[in-house]
Amino acid sequence: MSHCLNVLVCKNQNNLSTLIDKGYYFAVEYGYAILSVDYEHPKAIKGNKTILSKRTLAKELKSLGVSEYASINTDYGFGENKQSASYTDFIHPDKKCNSINQALSLLKIRKKQNEIDLYDTIGLGKYRSNTDLMSDELKAKRENEKKLK
Secondary structure (H helix, E strand, O other): OOEEEEEEEEEHHHHHHHHHHHHOOOOEOOOOOEEEEOOOOOOOOOOOOOOOHHHHHHHHHHOOOOOOOOEEEEEEOOOOOEEEEEEEEEOOOOOOOOOOHHHHHHHOOOOOOOOOOOOHHHHHOOOHHHHHOOOOOOHHHHHHHHHHH
């Protein structure tokens, strides 16, 4: 089974829910927000594709007072298996990490006793692609928009 994620992870804050209204795919697991990046914006004007990039999301997080996050990328399945991770705070902009677990540990995430690693502790293993992070409400809205076209 393939697995391809490109997300930013940060401690959840109440004001992060405003990102859902802006079209970001978003999930909260065990007190951490998992935010999807690098996909077509669902509110894009017909014919114009707007990509919500890591840089765009990072600016949004900063404006909401988020001071640190981890960037997680996985691409497993067909052919070459890859993963990368970095950690960002005010002192370490985009610090490359040796593993996803290292980036998550810099966010002070601690492994739960019954979990394999930090990746599983915050529930990332439940998501196979960025669209899996889409809320049920947003999924329904996008399906209705497709029907109207």
